[in-house]
Amino acid sequence: MSLKLDFSLDNDTFRHYLNGHAVVMHSHHYLALMTKLAEEFDTIGGPQLLKDVVEESMWAVFNDYVTQNNQSTPLQRCNVGREYYSVYGLGKMKVAGTENGGEVCLIRSHIDEGWIRKWGRHTKPINHFTCGYIAAMFAVAFNKPAKSYTVVETASMAVTGAEGTFIVTLS
Amino acid sequence: MTVMRDTVVKSLAKINIQGDENGLIPEYDVLVNQLPAALLNLFSERLMAAAPPERKATVADGLVRAAYECGYHTGCGIITSEAFNDVVLPMVTEGEKDILRGAFAAFTAWGWAKSGIVQLKDGERMVIRANDYYEADSGGDGLRAYMLRGLCQAFFDLTYADPYPNGMDTFVCQQTKGIEAGDPHGEFVVTKK
Numbered sequence: 001m002s003l004k005l006d007f008s009l010d011n012d013t014f015r016h017y018l019n020g021h022a023v024v025m026h027s028h029h030y031l032a033l034m035t036k037l038a039e040e041f042d043t044i045g046g047p048q049l050l051k052d053v054v055e056e057s058m059w060a061v062f063n064d065y066v067t068q069n070n071q072s073t074p075l076q077r078c079n080v081g082r083e084y085y086s087v088y089g090l091g092k093m094k095v096a097g098t099e100n101g102g103e104v105c106l107i108r109s110h111i112d113e114g115w116i117r118k119w120g121r122h123t124k125p126i127n128h129f130t131c132g133y134i135a136a137m138f139a140v141a142f143n144k145p146a147k148s149y150t151v152v153e154t155a156s157m158a159v160t161g162a163e164g165t166f167i168v169t170l171s
Numbered sequence: 172m173t174v175m176r177d178t179v180v181k182s183l184a185k186i187n188i189q190g191d192e193n194g195l196i197p198e199y200d201v202l203v204n205q206l207p208a209a210l211l212n213l214f215s216e217r218l219m220a221a222a223p224p225e226r227k228a229t230v231a232d233g234l235v236r237a238a239y240e241c242g243y244h245t246g247c248g249i250i251t252s253e254a255f256n257d258v259v260l261p262m263v264t265e266g267e268k269d270i271l272r273g274a275f276a277a278f279t280a281w282g283w284a285k286s287g288i289v290q291l292k293d294g295e296r297m298v299i300r301a302n303d304y305y306e307a308d309s310g311g312d313g314l315r316a317y318m319l320r321g322l323c324q325a326f327f328d329l330t331y332a333d334p335y336p337n338g339m340d341t342f343v344c345q346q347t348k349g350i351e352a353g354d355p356h357g358e359f360v361v362t363k364k
């Protein structure tokens with residue numbers, strides 16, 4: 001892994017930080033139920049809201065990292081998002097693409113595998129979180145603002161139990 | 172000797188968890204994640220803001236529930252973990268009460284909230300005071316430490332309700348004060364449902 005990891009602890013508040021951003025530990029139950037809550041509020045755009053929140057939040061984290069560490073090429077910058085995914089415990093992904101878009105293969109997935117552990121397989125894709133995450137990863141890789149890419153989950157691990165696929169297009 | 176909170180907090184806070192070769196963190200009988208607190212706060216804030224007035228309570232209940240189930244299942248893994256056994260159990264002299272004290276020390280050590288028990292009536296009622304918690308940074312209106320409410324309830328259920336996994340939803344937690352609402356600290360009261 002090439003990502004520099006600076007874990008620190010505030011000895012007064014006991015808040016934990018990773019590369020300057022406060023992080024907190026939860027389990028697959030939490031993200032599964034957050035995902036389900038977003039789905040239950042589909043009529044007010046819950047899944048899209050979750051994607052947008054993740055994209056905005058992760059864009060800031062990735063952009064800080066590439067700026068502070070002088071990551072200049074798209075490959076270097078994209079790798080930041082890919083490696084952070086594993087550091088956060090979210091799983092493992094393979095990424096292919098250009099500035100115009102690409103494809104991400106999810107080999108392991110905290111969210112999908114967590115969903116299956118909790119409720120079994122589902123009938124439709126549920127990984128809205130990772131859609132937003134990938135959109136942020138591509139935007140920072142190609143030096144664009146958030147909301148530059150659209151990501152659709154075309155094959156879902158929560159449905160099939162096999163690897164997931166996400167298609168990325170320039171908006 | 173009873174549980175020395177500061178010792179436990181300092182010992183447990185040093186534990187650093189990281190992903191395995193698959194980018195997963197299987198610990199405490201669950202899959203663990205460690206995400207930016209700002210992301211979690213923003214999700215709660217945006218979903219609450221988007222919900223129509225008649226459904227805001229349902230969103231709040233859902234946010235509390237997510238934390239509760241996370242806390243109940245993960246909490247069981249924590250209080251039966253090797254780390255907890257090594258650090259906390261040697262100090263336990265008052266049974267369940269000390270396990271609960273140790274659990275809230277872990278609560279602080281892992282960055283959920285700098286908090287502690289201020290009142291405890293065995294198996295009936297508990298008051299938690301939190302002097303710092305990440306949800307205090309969230310935007311929105313009113314008391315909104317949904318995650319803390321869920322976790323306080325979960326830890327009390329684990330300690331005083333029927334043994335895991337049969338003790339869910341025995342107690343309930345209400346937030347009575349919040350830093351996010353202008354109070355000097357957060358306060359959480361757990362009572363029988």
